[in-house]
Amino acid sequence: MNDDALHHKRKMQKRQQLQKTIVASKTEEKGLLMVHTGTGKGKSTAAFGLLFRHLSYGFKSVVIQFIKAPEWKTGEQRMVEFFPDLLEWHTLGKGFTWNTQDKQKDIESCQAAWSLALDYLNREDISLIVLDELNIALRYNYLDPDQIIRDLQQRPKMQHVVITGRNASQKLIDAADMVTEMKLIKHPFNAGIKAQKGIEY
Amino acid sequence: MNDDALHHKRKMQKRQQLQKTIVASKTEEKGLLMVHTGTGKGKSTAAFGLLFRHLSYGFKSVVIQFIKAPEWKTGEQRMVEFFPDLLEWHTLGKGFTWNTQDKQKDIESCQAAWSLALDYLNREDISLIVLDELNIALRYNYLDPDQIIRDLQQRPKMQHVVITGRNASQKLIDAADMVTEMKLIKHPFNAGIKAQKGIEY
Numbered sequence: 229m230n231d232d233a234l235h236h237k238r239k240m241q242k243r244q245q246l247q248k249t250i251v252a253s254k255t256e257e258k259g260l261l262m263v264h265t266g267t268g269k270g271k272s273t274a275a276f277g278l279l280f281r282h283l284s285y286g287f288k289s290v291v292i293q294f295i296k297a298p299e300w301k302t303g304e305q306r307m308v309e310f311f312p313d314l315l316e317w318h319t320l321g322k323g324f325t326w327n328t329q330d331k332q333k334d335i336e337s338c339q340a341a342w343s344l345a346l347d348y349l350n351r352e353d354i355s356l357i358v359l360d361e362l363n364i365a366l367r368y369n370y371l372d373p374d375q376i377i378r379d380l381q382q383r384p385k386m387q388h389v390v391i392t393g394r395n396a397s398q399k400l401i402d403a404a405d406m407v408t409e410m411k412l413i414k415h416p417f418n419a420g421i422k423a424q425k426g427i428e429y
Numbered sequence: 430m431n432d433d434a435l436h437h438k439r440k441m442q443k444r445q446q447l448q449k450t451i452v453a454s455k456t457e458e459k460g461l462l463m464v465h466t467g468t469g470k471g472k473s474t475a476a477f478g479l480l481f482r483h484l485s486y487g488f489k490s491v492v493i494q495f496i497k498a499p500e501w502k503t504g505e506q507r508m509v510e511f512f513p514d515l516l517e518w519h520t521l522g523k524g525f526t527w528n529t530q531d532k533q534k535d536i537e538s539c540q541a542a543w544s545l546a547l548d549y550l551n552r553e554d555i556s557l558i559v560l561d562e563l564n565i566a567l568r569y570n571y572l573d574p575d576q577i578i579r580d581l582q583q584r585p586k587m588q589h590v591v592i593t594g595r596n597a598s599q600k601l602i603d604a605a606d607m608v609t610e611m612k613l614i615k616h617p618f619n620a621g622i623k624a625q626k627g628i629e630y
Contacts, residue, residue, distance in 0.1 A: 232532075233531075233532060233533060236530070236531075236532045237530045237531070240526055240527045240528075240529075240530040241527075241530060243526075243527035244527040244528060244530070247525075247527055251623075253621065254618060254621055254622060254623040254624075255621065255623060256620075256621050256622045256623065257622070257623060257625055258622060260617055260622070260625075260628060263614075264471060266612070268609040268610065269475075269607060269609050270465060270471060270475035270478075270609050270611065272478075273475045273478035273479050273482070274470075274471035274474045274475035274478055274611075275478070276478035276481060276482070277471075277473075277474035277475055277476070277477040277478030277479075277480075277481070277505070278474050278478075278627075278628065279478075280477060280478070280481050280504070280505065280508065281474070281477070281503070281504035281505050281627055281628070281630070282504070282627040282628075283504075284504035284505070284507040284508075284627075285504055285626055285627045287627050302482070303481070303482035303483070303484075303485035303486055304478070304481065304482050304485070306485040307481065307485075310511050324448075325441055325444075326441045326442075326444035326445040326448055327441075327445060328441075329437070329438045329441040329442060329445070330434075330437075330438070331433075331434060331437040332434060355627065356627070388627075388628060401614065401615070404615060405615065405617045405620065405622065406470060406615055406616060406617045407614035407615040408469040408470050408471050408611050408612065408613065408614060409469065409611075409612040409614050410471065410475075410609050410610075410611055410612075411467070411609065411610040411611075411612050412609065413464075413602065413608035413609060413610050414602070414605060414606065414607055414608040415607060416461055416606045416607045417455060419457075419606065420454065420455055420456065420457050421455060421457045421458070421459060421461070421606065422452075422455040422456060422457065422458060423455075424458055424461075425486055426479075426482055426483040426485075426486045426488050426556065426557070426589075427461060427479065427482070427483075427589060429482070
């Protein structure tokens with residue numbers, strides 16, 4: 229073994245020891261409140277990746293979509309066909325605010341979606357709930373953040389929740405266990421490339 | 430309709446017009462080079478969400494993992510069981526550098542993984558390639574970034590590639606069509622919570 233290889237080996241042995249100490253210090257298990265926010269891509273997509281991972285172990289899961297409308301077909305919805313006994317998928321939005329053009333109806337559809345979410349937030353058998361674009365509903369004050377956070381905090385101890393959407397409220401960030409900002413560095417839409425099947429939807 | 434509702438409707442009508450103009454200006458379709466980087470969670474998870482979306486439409490896809498070792502079982506690997514005719518999954522890493530402790534072997538395994546990636550980068554029938562944690566291999570100079578970028582640029586025009594891992598090189602960012610930085614705002618590991626099944630793996 230030459231000097232460089234030996235130096236590398238010793239450095240990595242020290243690093244391994246450190247990693248072992250760190251991992252040993254993490255002992256708690258609990259249902260996580262996770263938030264994906266920011267203007268970049270991957271907020272909902274990462275939630276759906278997590279959803280597949282979850283379903284693959286046989287854990288019951290639910291998706292509730294607050295903004296997307298049922299007529300907008302996406303690839304991710306087809307996960308239900310693969311896990312019919314484990315996954316329930318509710319697309320309850322009415323579309324973008326500039327398409328509905330009716331604030332009162334937008335508010336009503338978000339409130340109806342939250343009312344359904346509450347049913348699942350009371351169920352011990354549901355392991356993961358994806359609340360897709362709930363941040364948008366909170367941003368426009370279509371739902372009361374204080375009430376939403378109280379409801380989330382009363383869910384079963386081991387239940388995981390992922391909330392997606394731009395502009396997550398500071399109150400929600402404070403209440404969350406995990407927050408990732410998907411930050412836009414470069415977006416193909418800005419380069420004249422249109423939304424493509426299997427990528428954006 | 431009251432004044433507030435009317436004001437909202439008019440504002441949204443203008444916004445809808447603007448959106449239509451923007452969408453109409455995006456006409457190009459092409460295979461995208463996508464990079465998920467940053468210290469936050471969701472880099473690989475979003476790639477696997479994209480992978481499911483892609484497979485759901487019947488598009489052939491491949492995963493090559495540069496760092497993760499085969500003995501580390503994950504939920505996402507089970508996607509192969511659901512799409513046996515569409516998806517090939519290669520976990521070719523040897524584990525974290527602090528576990529292998531052998532720089533020469535790490536370099537060799539990354540080079541072998543790239544050599545396999547090249548086979549797929551030459552195939553017109555492969556619609557999406559996930560190069561999981563390739564950024565790590567580039568960061569440690571286990572692979573030559575200039576050569577990797579040249580190889581990527583010679584792939585079929587409609588083939589999509591997603592590259593994940595911390596510390597994406599600036600050269601790769603410059604060459605990419607889409608770059609998202611998953612920025613860590615809050616991580617449960619920092620609060621003493623351990624990696625949980627169905628969430629982290």
